[in-house]
Amino acid sequence: MNWLYFETVRRMWTSNSFWRRHWKKTLEMFFVMIGATWSFAEILGLVIDLKTQHSIMLFSIIFGSGICGAAYAIWPKLSISTRMPDRDVTVRIVVGDLFAQEGALIIGASRTFTTEFNGYIDEGSIQGQFTRKYYNGADMRLRDEIMAELVHLPTEQVPDIKNAELFHVHYPLGTVARVTAVGRTAYLLGFVKQTGEKVGEATLPELRKALGMLWPYVMASPGMEPLVTPVLGSNFARIKTNHLQLVQEIANSFVEAASRSQFTKQLTIVISPNDYFRDESLELGELSNYISLICRHPELVARETT
Structure with missing residues (x-):
């Protein structure tokens, strides 16, 4: 402790x-x-x-x-854990520090995969904290690694929300860039449309589609590292729903994919303490019941995600 x-x-x-x-x-x-x-x-x-x-x-x-x-x-529960009965796979939900958890990080990113702090990436965001912690703030070095991953992918141009003559280059929805720094792997998942400086938007169906493309990418990657993710879509993406539904969407998508093919032994969904106190929809006891249900019956979420 x-x-x-x-x-x-x-x-x-x-x-x-x-x-x-x-x-x-x-x-x-x-x-x-x-x-x-x-x-x-x-x-x-x-x-x-x-x-x-x-x-x-x-x-x-x-x-x-x-x-x-x-x-x-x-006494407050700060973590719950449920194992899928037919597979050696565990789903955990933790209230705490994302970077204190062991495993490869999943980080939500804009589809531009911008890394610059000067106006586009908030230093307090998950990507900003990751850059400070593992790249010593060298945002352009992170940018070079990401571009090396995406060099052969198609792009599209999205106009700026304030300046119609300015366009932002976007990669396809669900694009994943895998980077490694100081021995820690991160999967940057592009699902947020960036339309200006620190202005982004995404929808629940877009997050669902992006998650559906993330797991096959992880399957094709080397190793069987535990995976650690924040509540994707809760801040910069501005998805219009509560944290409970976002956590459920992530868990649903993962359980459905893990029921078909094992690519990790554990997924940890980390809820920041601030979000947990702010959003009254979140209650770990209720989430524990929900996660236990879908882990025992993954066919329930398979119907929802198809």
Whole structure:
């Protein structure tokens, strides 16, 4: 456990959305534990006169057991994990730091595969953080590696949203560029149409199609590294939906592909703490039930993705 874990737990416990989800369960477990402890004290009182001799201590124990039981029942889960029964493949969902997870990164990118910080790539974005961390901020070196991967692919021109005379060169939807730096592999998945400086857009069907093209690319790549992805489409892409549906789309697409061919032993979907607190649609308990269902019955998502 590191500082981020305890900070995330602290923020959950002080989050209004967390208590809106769990206040009923908290009260229920509080009174259940008080009742159970009181019953035990009644039985013990047949032997020892607790109520007169140790009334203050007894009250403290009963009240404390209620608090401890309630805290245990609602202690925040920061990760869930489900294995596909017929394959050695695990799907994990983690609330935490993307770069702290082991495995090859999946990074959402614009279809221009721009890497420049001067107006186009936000340094706080996943791609910006990746460039700072693994390329020491050398965005043009990353650009050269990407272009070496895409040199034979066709392109199209998309007009700028503000300047009709300016065009942005785009690669086909679902284009993937594989790069490796400091021993860490990353798959940059192009699905966002860039129409200006730090202005992009994508739709849910476009993300679904791009994911469908990502997995075959990973299958054809060497090795069987674990895969790690953020919630694609949640920020720069501006897909008009909540984080829950985006997580489900990623999981659906992966499970459907993994049910046909094994290309990794694990996919970890990482939700940033900020997004988890901000989007009340996200609840790991409910996500755990959903992931367990599709892992047991991948045919359900196969119908949706065809």
